[in-house]
Amino acid sequence: MLDPVTQIKPPRISPILRHGGFAIGGGVLLLLVLIAIFAPLLAPHDPFVQSLGERMKPPFWHDGMGPGHWLGTDQLGRDYLSRLIYGTQISLVIGFGAVLISGFIGISLGIAAGYFGGWVDTCINAVITTRLSLPVVLVALAIVAVVGGSLTVVLLVIGLLLWDQFAVVARTATQQLRNAEYVSAARAMGTTHMHVMIREILPNIRASLIVVATVEMANAVLIEAALSFLGLGVQAPLPSWGLMLSEAKNFMFFNPWLITLPGLCLFALALSINLLGDGLRDIQGEKR
Numbered sequence: 001m002l003d004p005v006t007q008i009k010p011p012r013i014s015p016i017l018r019h020g021g022f023a024i025g026g027g028v029l030l031l032l033v034l035i036a037i038f039a040p041l042l043a044p045h046d047p048f049v050q051s052l053g054e055r056m057k058p059p060f061w062h063d064g065m066g067p068g069h070w071l072g073t074d075q076l077g078r079d080y081l082s083r084l085i086y087g088t089q090i091s092l093v094i095g096f097g098a099v100l101i102s103g104f105i106g107i108s109l110g111i112a113a114g115y116f117g118g119w120v121d122t123c124i125n126a127v128i129t130t131r132l133s134l135p136v137v138l139v140a141l142a143i144v145a146v147v148g149g150s151l152t153v154v155l156l157v158i159g160l161l162l163w164d165q166f167a168v169v170a171r172t173a174t175q176q177l178r179n180a181e182y183v184s185a186a187r188a189m190g191t192t193h194m195h196v197m198i199r200e201i202l203p204n205i206r207a208s209l210i211v212v213a214t215v216e217m218a219n220a221v222l223i224e225a226a227l228s229f230l231g232l233g234v235q236a237p238l239p240s241w242g243l244m245l246s247e248a249k250n251f252m253f254f255n256p257w258l259i260t261l262p263g264l265c266l267f268a269l270a271l272s273i274n275l276l277g278d279g280l281r282d283i284q285g286e287k288r
Contacts, residue, residue, distance in 0.1 A: 022279020028272035036088040043082035044068055047239050051077035059257050071261060074244075075251065080258070083239035084265055090240045091221050091269055094155055098220035099213045101159025106166025107209060111197050113167070114174025124167070131164045140223060144232045154233045158223055162216045169212050173205035207280070214277030218270045225266055241266050 035042060045068070055077040060070050071081040113124035143157050177183060178201070186196050227233030228242030236243060241262040248258035 019279040019282055021275040022283065025272040025275025025277075025279060028268060029276055032088050032269055032272070033092060035085055036092050039085045039089055043079075043085045044070070045079035045082045047078060047082040047086045048237050049078065053077065056251075056255060058255070072255075072257060074247065074258060080261065083244060084241070084261060087239040087241045087244065087262065087265065088269075090151065090234060090238060091224065091266070093151070094158065094224040095217040095221045095269075095273070097155045098159040098162060099217045101156070102161070102163035102216060102220075103166050103209070103213055105160070106163030106168075107170045107202070109163070110167040110170025110172075111174050111201060111205075114171040115178050115193070115197055115201065117175075117178075121171075124171070128164055128167050128171075131161075134161075136161050136219075137223060137226060140227060141230070141232060144227055149227070149232045149235050151234050151238065154224055154227055158220045162220060165212050165216060166209060169208050170205060173208055174201055177201050177204055211277050211281045214273050214280065218273040218277075221266070221269055221273070 051073070054069065054073050055075055057069050057073040057077075059072040059080070062072075069079050069081070071079075071084065074080055074083070109124050109127070113121040113128075140157050140161060144153060147153050147157075174197075183196060183200050186200050191199075224233055224240070225242030225245070228240045229246045231246060234240035234243055236247075244262040245259055245266075248255070248262070252259045
């Protein structure tokens with residue numbers, strides 16, 4: 001007879017807890033989302049109010065900090081902490097908005113190409129190949145330079161340029177599932193092609209698409225920052241982190257915190273999204 005102690009199975013550890021990167025990335029991203037949502041409550045000052053008498057005040061670890069300005073002020077006397085907090089809203093709006101637009105376009109094209117095949121696949125594959133041949137940043141720069149920079153324009157341009165990876169992954173995954181038994185059974189029951197693609201195929205490729213979404217979200221945030229840094233993205237006085245980097249480049253040797261702080265914010269956001277995506281990929285691989 002076996003000892004009852006030997007029959008005790010070790011407790012199962014959740015896949016999420018086994019992946020430190022996933023937990024860290026998800027925690028940091030959740031924190032940034034909460035900061036963006038509660039920005040009006042967290043910001044100690046109005047991020048748009050200028051005070052030339054308080055300009056270029058250093059942060060709290062330097063002498064001469066302005067009253068109430070924990071991270072100092074910029075060249076126009078605006079509270080830097082408040083602008084960083086509100087900048088979280090812009091980066092997350094660009095990230096999530098661009099992923100929604102590009103995801104809708106890419107997933108629709110990819111599933112249609114993989115499901116129907118034939119001439120539909122050939123035409124959509126040609127469109128995907130054409131998009132892959134275009135450099136995203138250069139095309140975005142050209143479009144924004146012609147149309148003009150604004151939050152809406154940047155969001156639309158990035159969203160319309162980042163759909164290719166969604167389409168490639170959705171097309172490949174759909175090709176593997178279109179002859180599955182449950183798909184054939186749904187077609188035999190007389191359901192429409194749209195119903196099969198949305199209700200049968202899409203839920204089964206969702207995990208791979210979520211991983212792609214995290215990668216493209218990080219790309220969208222960095223592209224917006226690059227466009228704003230070049231003066232062609234989000235326009236002043238909106239507190240975009242990329243625009244803050246651009247405004248601070250002339251003071252980087254004398255007031256380095258002006259360029260370091262928004263750079264660290266961008267780094268934290270991009271890293272958290274990538275860690276989250278890597279963790280999702282690993283968890284998905286374990287389930288398989």
